[in-house]
Amino acid sequence: MKFFILTVLLLLSASLTGQKREKDSVFVKTPEMIFSFGQTYNSWSVSGGFGPVFIYADQSDYRLIPNQKIDLGPSVWVTKHLVPAFAFELQYLQSEMYGQEGRYGFEGDFLDVSINGIAVINQMSARPGPLKDRWNYYLKIGVGASLFRSKLINYETGEVARRNEVYDTPNDDYVVLGYDETNPNKKTAREADLVLPFGLGVMYRINNSFDIGLESMLRFSAADRLDNILTGATNDRYLYTAFNVSYKFGDKDQRHMRWTYRAEGMDMFGRKQENRLQDEVRQLEDDIAEYEKNRPVHKDSVVITETLRVVYDRYDVKTIFFPPGASRRFSPDDELLMGRVAIELLNDSSKTLSLYGYSDSSGSAETNLELSRQRCESVKEFFVSDLDISPHRISIYPRGEDNPLSPLEELSPRGLSMVNRRVDLVVD
Structure with missing residues (x-):
């Protein structure tokens, strides 16, 4: 033996x-x-x-x-x-x-x-x-x-x-x-x-x-x-x-x-191998396309888009809005939006994602800066844990009360504070 x-x-x-x-x-x-x-x-x-x-x-x-x-x-x-x-x-x-x-x-x-x-x-x-x-x-x-x-x-x-x-x-x-x-x-x-x-x-x-x-x-x-x-x-x-x-x-x-x-796509028994990640990405793309096809357009969203163009000098900025506080449970619409950004990153490994966090003007400047940082971290965590994006490709920039969306008089009263509690997603 x-x-x-x-x-x-x-x-x-x-x-x-x-x-x-x-x-x-x-x-x-x-x-x-x-x-x-x-x-x-x-x-x-x-x-x-x-x-x-x-x-x-x-x-x-x-x-x-x-x-x-x-x-x-x-x-x-x-x-x-x-x-x-x-x-x-x-x-x-x-x-x-x-x-x-x-x-x-x-x-x-x-x-x-x-x-x-x-x-x-x-x-x-x-x-x-x-x-x-x-x-x-x-x-x-x-x-x-x-x-x-x-x-x-x-x-x-x-x-x-x-x-x-x-x-x-x-x-x-x-x-x-x-x-x-x-x-x-x-x-x-x-x-x-x-x-x-x-x-x-x-x-x-x-x-x-x-x-x-x-x-x-x-x-x-x-x-x-x-x-x-x-x-x-x-x-x-x-x-x-x-x-x-x-x-x-x-x-x-x-x-x-x-x-x-x-060969690629073959298991050890010589059978065609299912690619679950590819199927999930394809399904996510279909869901995003359906969402974009049926998404309603309101005056407020047009104003917000134009304001973001002024801040970032581009139209393709995506935004996640937050209630008061640092964290939130993301809605299906939020997840679809972030999924669309993730697909763009997965299809081009040279691209990176910048997260700009903001708060409304209630509270002290230091508290609002920390809130904006925590909001960036919660969005980053979703990209890393749920969408399998490398954390090294994501940068966060807490801004606190800076760059409020304006002109505020053109927004609905309910949106006066909400639009500034946000994280902007910019792909470079």
Whole structure:
């Protein structure tokens, strides 16, 4: 198990190093590197690997550095990618197996066949695609069968152990699986157990034909009998770590699907992704257009607009009016107005917003200046928290009693004080 953990850490370290290098470099994607709808890609590959097999059973004594012989085994697998992030494969593995704990040990061999699902981890990240255009790291999980033969050996005598010397029984048959119990040299049908593979891997793209990689798979057996001992606390398992070479089928002028980058607007399953923010902005634009179409025009609003033109030398100033006090609950009309300004800012990142706060003439000049500042802050908070505008793009300018809207005699009596309790929104 320690060896498995060490292998996982090495794989993750290699992957993170590749990711850091990618962030530090300038990389330009060409159109054929982008996975998008309606295009065809190479999606099949065949791989061959070779590496050590460590058996974790009752009659084995493996540590981080094995103190017994290491069995090496070949493997081959065929992979089909469905989308850049997901694939499935059929894998075949075979190896001899050995383990010894004290007086007894076991010897044998196994054939392992499994169907595995593959998730390419970096294809599911915020920046989907190969790391530095060369590296993929992935997770595997699957289900399969182990077909095996094994003998329990008494290493003091060098003979196959009999049941009556291991267990309290008069039965003197040999302790074997996949061999004749009366003749341990005669092979019979292999025993079969369910296995559940799980592991991690990393691959490196050489060119459009070949990849190389390293993967480590811990295969959990559903039974506890690889070593012929059925009294262990846990089921048997074995770790297979393989260096491998992969050949990719298809047109060599095209990239294999696993080395493409997910297109904008596509989720990890290759489906069109909904852009909720874009839909909300579109709905807000429609609401604003409807509001502007049906908004009534009064004499007071015309006078106010002309006065603002004098103050700011422009017609496109927007205004939020306040009741007495520093804060207020914004009305739907206010929110639509600020939403319209937010869309203008989102569509042009070079633009900034200036908020000019005012008060009426009631109260002291210092109090009114503070009130105008607080009104600016409340409007700014709405832009930042509700409309996702960066606070660095918004400046506030409290003015207190300065620049009252005039001529006041042309405004309705109710508006004499209200029009000066305001925040003017100016986009530059």
